[in-house]
Amino acid sequence: MGKDFGCWQSRSKGISTPVGCPPNSVVNLRPSTPKLVLITGATRGLGRAMTGKFAELGHIVVGCGRSRNEIATLARQFPKPHDFEIVDVSSDSQVGVWAARLLSSHGPPDLILNNAAVVNRNAPLWKVSADEFSSVMDVNIKGTANVIRHFVPSMIERKRGVIVNFSSGWGRSVSPEVAPYCASKWAVEGLTRALADELPSGMAAVPLNPGVIDTEMLRSCFGAAAASYPNPGEWAGRAVPFLLKIGAKDNGKPLSVPG
Numbered sequence: 001m002g003k004d005f006g007c008w009q010s011r012s013k014g015i016s017t018p019v020g021c022p023p024n025s026v027v028n029l030r031p032s033t034p035k036l037v038l039i040t041g042a043t044r045g046l047g048r049a050m051t052g053k054f055a056e057l058g059h060i061v062v063g064c065g066r067s068r069n070e071i072a073t074l075a076r077q078f079p080k081p082h083d084f085e086i087v088d089v090s091s092d093s094q095v096g097v098w099a100a101r102l103l104s105s106h107g108p109p110d111l112i113l114n115n116a117a118v119v120n121r122n123a124p125l126w127k128v129s130a131d132e133f134s135s136v137m138d139v140n141i142k143g144t145a146n147v148i149r150h151f152v153p154s155m156i157e158r159k160r161g162v163i164v165n166f167s168s169g170w171g172r173s174v175s176p177e178v179a180p181y182c183a184s185k186w187a188v189e190g191l192t193r194a195l196a197d198e199l200p201s202g203m204a205a206v207p208l209n210p211g212v213i214d215t216e217m218l219r220s221c222f223g224a225a226a227a228s229y230p231n232p233g234e235w236a237g238r239a240v241p242f243l244l245k246i247g248a249k250d251n252g253k254p255l256s257v258p259g
């Protein structure tokens with residue numbers, strides 16, 4: 001199966017008319033080289049906001065999450081060539097099936113955003129159950145590795161592409177009551193920097209601290225105080241242009257979205 005992005009041109013025409021253009025003139029917002037951007041955890045929070053911003057800029061987004069309704073909504077809001085599927089990144093077999101389908105329909109991604117993650121409910125480490133501890137590791141560390149296992153070989157084959165693994169301020173510092181989450185994000189930092197040493201020149205893998213943003217995850221940690229932080233839409237307006245500039249020169253560097 002080849003790429004079938006024929007509908008793109010019609011989707012991208014006439015989205016807006018800049019100041020100074022005749023009111024009904026057609027404006028093509030498609031960038032000269034649209035990127036194929038893979039986003040895990042696209043159903044809400046930062047992943048959802050990045051999906052909207054990348055699509056608005058004319059890039060093609062392929063994304064996943066576990067929530068059936070949100071995936072159906074994304075598929076309606078962002079039709080083909082965008083592509084959204086219910087995938088639990090902690091399942092290596094689900095990621096494998098997803099990758100096989102996407103690689104044959106869209107080819108290798110230009111940019112992977114390993115964004116999906118969960119946080120433990122606030123509690124001292126000795127009160128976190130074994131199951132909850134495992135689920136944080138399964139999604140945040142193993143989920144990231146699963147996506148890399150199934151998608152990165154196709155990128156290595158053409159020696160091109162960027163892998164951004166979402167870390168946290170808590171991947172570089174710590175706080176009480178989120179020890180499992182801190183451990184998982186310190187792991188993401190180490191895993192990513194080791195991966196960077198394995199990639200051929202021309203590619204990059206970076207751990208990214210997105211900053212502090214008002215999402216469901218932040219509300220779980222901060223409660224109502226989360227509301228004093230930027231919302232995901234505002235954050236994506238800064239983050240997406242920054243993400244689009246990451247390249248081989250950044251390989252292995254721990255990055256942070258500028259505030």
Ligand SMILES: NC(=O)c1ccc[n+]([C@@H]2O[C@H](COP(=O)([O-])OP(=O)(O)OC[C@H]3O[C@@H](n4cnc5c(N)ncnc54)[C@H](OP(=O)(O)O)[C@@H]3O)[C@@H](O)[C@H]2O)c1
Binds near residue numbers: 045090118169209
């Ligand atoms: N918000 C912040 O201030 C902040 C700060 C530092 C770092 N971060 C990092 O930024 C990233 C995004 O965080 P957020 O605040 O947007 O979190 P969020 O609002 O809780 O969203 C998390 C996303 O991950 C998805 N997800 C969770 N488990 C998954 C799984 N097993 N398989 C597939 N998708 C899964 C969720 O979708 P489903 O439930 O539909 O699966 C959801 O779309 C995370 O890596 C987080 O650690 C956030």
